[in-house]
Amino acid sequence: MMTEMLDPVAKEQAMDEAVLQVQGLDVDIRTPKGTVRVVSSVGFSARRGKTLALLGESGCGKSMTAKAIAGLLDPVASVAGGKAYLDAQDLFSMNGKRRRAVAGEGLGIVFQDALAALNPVYTIGTQLGEAFRIHRGASRKQAKAEAIELMRRVGIPEPETRVNSYPHQFSGGMRQRILIAMAVALSPKLLIADEPTTALDVTVQAQIMQLLRKLRSEEQMAVVLITHDLAVVAEEADDVCVMYAGNVVEQGSVQRVFAQPTHPYTKGLLSSVPTDAHRGQGLTSIPGSPPELSKIPAGCVYQDRCPLAAAICREQRPELHETGPGQRSACHFSQQVAEMKPIDDSATGEDAH
Amino acid sequence: MSIQTQAVPERTVLEVQDLAKTFHVASGASGTRELKALDGINLSVKRGETLGLVGESGCGKSTLARTLMMLEQPDGGTVRFDGQDPFALRGKSLRDWRRRVQMVFQDPFASLNARMTAGQIITEPFATHKDLYPTKAARKQRLNELLELVGLRVTDADKSPQEFSGGQRQRIGIARALALGPDLIILDEPVSALDLSVQAQVLNLLNDLQQQLGVSYIFISHDLSVVRHVTDRVAVMYLGRIIETGTTQQVFDSPLHPYTASLMSASPKLDPALRPAKRIVLQGELPSPLDPPSGCRFRTRCWKAEPICSVERPQSRVREADGKISLGMPAMGVSEEQQIAECHFPVESAAEAGLAVSA
Numbered sequence: 001m002m003t004e005m006l007d008p009v010a011k012e013q014a015m016d017e018a019v020l021q022v023q024g025l026d027v028d029i030r031t032p033k034g035t036v037r038v039v040s041s042v043g044f045s046a047r048r049g050k051t052l053a054l055l056g057e058s059g060c061g062k063s064m065t066a067k068a069i070a071g072l073l074d075p076v077a078s079v080a081g082g083k084a085y086l087d088a089q090d091l092f093s094m095n096g097k098r099r100r101a102v103a104g105e106g107l108g109i110v111f112q113d114a115l116a117a118l119n120p121v122y123t124i125g126t127q128l129g130e131a132f133r134i135h136r137g138a139s140r141k142q143a144k145a146e147a148i149e150l151m152r153r154v155g156i157p158e159p160e161t162r163v164n165s166y167p168h169q170f171s172g173g174m175r176q177r178i179l180i181a182m183a184v185a186l187s188p189k190l191l192i193a194d195e196p197t198t199a200l201d202v203t204v205q206a207q208i209m210q211l212l213r214k215l216r217s218e219e220q221m222a223v224v225l226i227t228h229d230l231a232v233v234a235e236e237a238d239d240v241c242v243m244y245a246g247n248v249v250e251q252g253s254v255q256r257v258f259a260q261p262t263h264p265y266t267k268g269l270l271s272s273v274p275t276d277a278h279r280g281q282g283l284t285s286i287p288g289s290p291p292e293l294s295k296i297p298a299g300c301v302y303q304d305r306c307p308l309a310a311a312i313c314r315e316q317r318p319e320l321h322e323t324g325p326g327q328r329s330a331c332h333f334s335q336q337v338a339e340m341k342p343i344d345d346s347a348t349g350e351d352a353h
Numbered sequence: 354m355s356i357q358t359q360a361v362p363e364r365t366v367l368e369v370q371d372l373a374k375t376f377h378v379a380s381g382a383s384g385t386r387e388l389k390a391l392d393g394i395n396l397s398v399k400r401g402e403t404l405g406l407v408g409e410s411g412c413g414k415s416t417l418a419r420t421l422m423m424l425e426q427p428d429g430g431t432v433r434f435d436g437q438d439p440f441a442l443r444g445k446s447l448r449d450w451r452r453r454v455q456m457v458f459q460d461p462f463a464s465l466n467a468r469m470t471a472g473q474i475i476t477e478p479f480a481t482h483k484d485l486y487p488t489k490a491a492r493k494q495r496l497n498e499l500l501e502l503v504g505l506r507v508t509d510a511d512k513s514p515q516e517f518s519g520g521q522r523q524r525i526g527i528a529r530a531l532a533l534g535p536d537l538i539i540l541d542e543p544v545s546a547l548d549l550s551v552q553a554q555v556l557n558l559l560n561d562l563q564q565q566l567g568v569s570y571i572f573i574s575h576d577l578s579v580v581r582h583v584t585d586r587v588a589v590m591y592l593g594r595i596i597e598t599g600t601t602q603q604v605f606d607s608p609l610h611p612y613t614a615s616l617m618s619a620s621p622k623l624d625p626a627l628r629p630a631k632r633i634v635l636q637g638e639l640p641s642p643l644d645p646p647s648g649c650r651f652r653t654r655c656w657k658a659e660p661i662c663s664v665e666r667p668q669s670r671v672r673e674a675d676g677k678i679s680l681g682m683p684a685m686g687v688s689e690e691q692q693i694a695e696c697h698f699p700v701e702s703a704a705e706a707g708l709a710v711s712a
Contacts, residue, residue, distance in 0.1 A: 057548035171638050201409040201575060203635045206619035210634055228549065231578070231621035235628065258623075272553040273623050274582030282560060283582070285553030289518040305550075 018045040018085075019189045019222035020069070025082035027061070027068050036294045039064050040246045041082065044239075046190060046222040053237035053254070054226045055269075057290055061246040062226045066192045069224075070109050071099060087189060105135055108183030108221075112195035114175035118167040124151070124178055125163035131185040150181040154211060173204035177211065184215055191216070194226045209236055230273055234258055242266050245291055245301040248320065252327030262323035262334040264306050300332070308333045366536050366569050367398040367421070372430035374420055378643060388643050390416040392593040394430070398537060401563065403570040405584030405601065407577065407616070409639050413593040414573050418539050421571070422456055435536075452482060455530040459542035461522035465514040472496055472510030475528045482533055499528040502565075504558060520551035524558065531562070537569045545576060556583055577620040581605050589613045592642055592650040599672075599692030607703045609672060609694035612651045614706035629707040649697065657698045667697045 027039035039061040046052040054062040067073050069084050069091065084091045086106050091099060111117040119127060128150055129143030138146065144163060151159035154177040167175060176196060183191055193212065197205040213236070216223050225237055233240055233254060240257050242250040242265065250263035261267040271284040288305045297303060300313040312332050320328045323338065331337060372394040377385040390413045398404045408414050419425045421432065423439055432439060439450050458464035465474055476496050479486050486492045497507050503524040514522055523543060530538050543559070544552040560583065563570065574580050580587060580601070587604045589597040589612065597610040608614040618633040635654045640646055646653050652662040670678050672692040678699050700706050 057550065173638050201639075202577065202616055202619045203409065204638055205621075206632065206634045207636075209621075229621065230549070231623045234623045234625070235621045269549055270623075272549050274553075274556070274578045275623060282557045283553035285557060286550035287554075289520055289551055290548070 017047040017050075019048050019087060020046040020224065021083075021085040022065070022069065023083045023085075025065060025068060025084065026080040027064050027073065027077055028080040029077045031076070031294070033294065037080070037296075038077070038246050038293050039068065042241075042243070042246075042248050043082075044241045044248065044251060046224050047239070048189070048222050049216065049220040050238040051216065051223040051225050051236055052239045052241065053233040054224060054241050054243060055228065055230065055233050056243035057228055059245075059290060059293065060243040061293075062243050063194055064246075065243075066109070066194055066224065066226055070107060070192060071103060072109070101135075104131075105186045106189045108185070108188040108191045110176075110179050110183045110191065110193040110196045112198050114172065114179045114199075115167060117179055118175065120167055123164050123166055124170070128163075128178070128182055128185065131182065135186055146185070150185055151178070153215075154178070154181040154184075155207075156181075172200055173207060176200060176204075176208055180208070180211060180215070184219065184221070187219055189221060190224065191221045192224045192226070195228070196225075197232070198227075198229075212236075230258075230269060242269075245296055246293060247301050247330065249302065249331070250327075250329045251320070252324065256324055256327045260324065260327075260338055262327065262329040262338045263302075263331045264308055264333075264337050265302050266329075267337055267340065268305075300330075302331075308336060364400045365397050366400050366435060367396075367571075368431075368433040369394055369396045369421070370431045370433075371395065372417070372420065372432065373428045374416055374425055375428050380643075386643055389593050389645070390642065391420065391427070394593075394595055396588050396595060396598065398569050398571060400536070400569055401567045402585045403563065403572050403583055405580040405587040406571060406573045406590060407575065407580055407587060408590035409575070411639050411642065412590045413642070414590055415541065417590070418456065418541055418571070418573060421539060422454060423451070448482065452478075452485075452533040453536045454539070455533065455535040455537075456539045456541065457523070457526050457530045457543050460546050461519055461526055462546070464526060465522055467514055470511050470513055471500075471505070471517070471525050474514070474525060475499055475510075475532055478529065478532045485533065495532070499531055502531065502562065503528045518551070519547050520554055523547060523555050527555075527558065527562070531566070531568075534566075535568060537571065539571045539573070541573045542575070543572075544579060545574065552579075559583070577605075577616065578623075589616070592639065592645050594650065594695065596651065596696070597692070597694040600690060603672070603692040606708075607672075607692075607700075608706060608708075609670065609678065609692055609699040610651075610696050611655050611657050611698075611700055611706075613694070614700045614708070615656075617708055618706060627709045629709060631707045633707060649695075651696075657700075659698065662697055665697070667695045669693050669695050670699050672699075 023043045025039055025042045026037060028035045029038050042065055044052060054065060056062045068079050079092055086102065089102055091103060125144050125147045128147035132138040132143045132146045148159045148163050151163060156162055156174060156177055170178065197208050200208060227233060237254050240251065240254045241248050242263065244265050250257060250261065250266045257266060258270065261270060268286040272286060274283060286305050291304060299315050299317055303309045303313045318330045318332045320330045323329045323334045372391055374391040376388040376390055378388050380386045394417060406414050416425065420427050442450050476492055479492050486495050496510060500507055500509060505521065505524055544555050547555060562568065572580065572584055584601045587599065587601050588595045589610065591612050597604060597613045604613060605617060608617055615633040615635050618629045622628050633656065637654050640653055648664050649662040649667050652658040668680055670680055672678050
């Protein structure tokens with residue numbers, strides 16, 4: 001579905017470099033009130049040595065997408081459709097054992113809350129060495145040596161003694177480094193980083209992003225960076241996928257999408273960021289708040305907050321379509337959005353309920 | 354918040370000098386150790402202005418906020434609120450004082466009682482301050498006024514917090530803080546739990562309220578782009594001390610202290626033109642406040658550190674109007690507009706810190 005929409009040249013490039021290709025991914029959550037679709041026909045591809053950002057507000061389905069790809073969905077959630085190819089192998093169609101073998105080595109994931117992601121009763125050395133014990137058949141001694149080497153690579157001081165420490169003995173930034181070390185232990189082709197710096201201070205955030213950049217270029221990994229921070233996307237990512245209420249509303253290169261957004265939501269987000277340009281003035285805000293996923297309207301998912309919403313938006317859900325070189329938007333009025341002034345008065349929102 | 358349209362005479366609401374707070378932390382068999390959470394804080398807030406307070410977690414921002422709210426008893430220094438020491442007040446005069454300082458909390462999901470309605474939450478302060486709105490009708494009228502002020506509907510009063518979105522919950526928290534008509538509101542990370550699109554709504558609301566009511570804010574945040582947008586002056590904290598103060602423009606565009614410079618340099622920028630040519634990435638993390646470095650507290654992470662920094666605590670330096678940096682006397686009567694930093698080797702210019710100078 002997705003690949004058909006790409007033009008031939010882009011398709012060839014994508015085939016060349018794409019480490020991860022996701023097509024038409026649907027994820028459902030079973031609730032007492034019925035099944036809710038939290039991710040709806042999401043498609044993107046992550047390229048070798050590049051960073052793809054999944055950008056969106058809380059509840060937009062970006063973490064669900066990542067968990068579905070990594071096979072870490074909660075029991076109440078399940079993949080309802082679509083495909084995810086890691087190096088041309090479909091992750092969703094293989095059995096559990098095969099998937100662990102393929103994804104265990106090929107895919108690493110870094111979580112937001114490092115303290116919750118680490119096991120408090122095992123030493124860091126044990127947890128870092130586990131991957132080598134399971135996938136490489138290493139002895140305890142070898143695994144520990146590998147763990148020390150990993151800790152050195154991610155910049156943890158005195159790894160020889162720290163390897164025997166427990167997670168609570170490390171600071172937040174150090175724990176995040178350990179999590180990153182664990183994710184890159186087996187030199188994966190794909191690294192998923194789910195809000196890796198949200199819980200950290202600015203100075204530590206800069207250190208962690210620097211480390212991720214370094215590892216990405218050393219290993220030539222494809223990185224999927226999940227974040228709600230537009231500035232982080234602008235600085236770190238090559239491609240961006242903007243998500244809203246479980247759907248991709250716009251995607252393309254960061255440069256292109258941020259310079260000339262063709263979806264009103266992207267445009268709205270970009271003008272909500274406090275910048276020097278409108279210091280002292282009111283901020284341009286998007287009215288209202290995101291819809292509940294159980295009550296997503298028919299038609300466009302963004303219609304309730306959109307300044308351009310018209311009759312067609314209530315009836316027909318817009319498909320992603322090309323709006324520029326490698327840029328695609330799911331908006332009936334993408335043309336008008338692109339032509340709007342950077343900060344348009346009609347987009348200024350009063351708060352709605 | 355950065356526009357001052359009110360013709361109120363510039364008057365200091367809050368004046369803090371040498372404020373100190375030490376906690377005693379249990380440390381094994383050896384008894385307790387001292388943790389200096391606040392170590393000689395000086396700051397002032399004028400009527401109708403917004404003072405930003407930035408710093409990493411663990412630097413003492415929240416202890417300072419709690420002390421100013423009189424939730425902690427300081428060990429030393431003075432707090433003057435309109436020339437009055439709130440810690441000397443007792444009984445009715447203390448209760449009157451409490452009306453004048455209020456707080457908005459970070460997490461609108463945790464700070465509202467789920468078993469009360471929005472109306473009950475907002476009017477709860479009147480239960481203590483009975484003389485303000487003595488009759489039921491008066492309280493009801495004030496409630497409607499407050500709801501309208503923060504952009505909620507009158508009918509929202511009967512809903513419980515779970516029925517509101519994050520942004521609306523924060524509006525309830527703001528209405529509660531406004532209920533007693535305070536002069537100063539301490540905003541502790543008021544928008545960091547909110548989504549970007551909603552964050553802008555709440556920041557706009559805070560700005561409107563300040564212009565309507567002339568209330569002062571102390572705005573605590575780790576998001577530098579937000580601080581830059583909403584504050585008039587900024588104080589940067591590091592390990593229990595304010596290491597730099599100045600107007601927002603001064604501190605952001607030409608930071609004096611290397612720590613401030615590195616914060617400005619490290620924060621991600623949306624606009625490629627504003628990104629520093631060479632980013633200063635600090636090594637290490639905030640040292641333990643139980644065992645702060647000798648001399649200058651920042652020296653362990655500072656790229657300009659020299660031997661003297663580990664021996665001698667730096668004095669305040671002031672940037673003069675002509676751009677020169679000189680040793681200043683921080684004790685009394687420092688002009689509000691001056692930029693002051695505690696450093697032996699202050700950063701001379703924005704270019705030295707590698708910061709792009711905005712137009």
